[in-house]
Amino acid sequence: MKADIKIALVFIVLANIMKKSPVYLLLYLFGFAILSQRAWKSLPKLLLWALVVGFSAEIIGTHVCLPFGCYEYVNLRPQIFGVGLFVPLAWGIFGAVAYLTASYFFRNWGKRLLFAALLMVIIDLSVDPIMTSWKAWIWKRTTAINWFGIPWTNYLGWFVVSLIFFYLYERFSRVEVEDALLKLGPPIYLLEMLTFMIYAPQSVRTPTEIAFLMSLAVILPLYLWRRMK
Secondary structure, eight states, X not given: OOHHHXXXXXXXXXXXXXXXXXXHHHHHHHHHHHHTTTXXXXXXXXXXXXXXXXXXXXXXXXXXXXXXXXXXXXXXXXXXXXEEXXXXXXXXXXXXXXXXXXXHHOOSHHHHHHHHHHHHHHHXXXXXXXXXXXXXXXXXXXXXXXXXXXXXXXXXXHHHHHHHHHHHHHXXXXXXXXXXXXXXXXXXXXXXXXXXXXXXXXXXXXXXXXXXXXXXXXXXHHHHHHHHO
């Protein structure tokens, strides 16, 4: 493994260790800045598309209840246009981890984008219960079918929004990721899911545990299949 990837990996691991701190975002961005120099040069474009599309969807969502459902930001500050500043950055970070993981498994662009969007949904199965338990945002209405009080429409919205910015990224970028970095995609993704479970408040530990098991159920068989090819 090349030195720049090793250094970036250190930042990513530290970010997960310090997940409950705002430094989490900063450490990830440092790691991504290193990777964008050589191992994944188009990474800033993915982060930009995720930020723009995710932020736009959040602004629309908080005003017209689409595409996620009816919700509002409360304790998550600072805010821009009623949306927590952390959120568009999180779209970029989670999007990069999900895309990197999907790219390791699938060369076909359609399968890659669909799987990356699915991985984003699994991430939010942990994120949303944690954040709502802190009242970072609250759901004004839920649905008969819900995930621990969170409407199912939220996860459909996550899938669609993720799919849009993944598509735009590939459509308008020359995507080249070094193999040594691709191999780190699944471990980094599972580390994200594990630390969500570890740091989750006791009141929402169950959904994060289920989400972590789901990530294992999705990733490990594909990982074994990929290794056997």
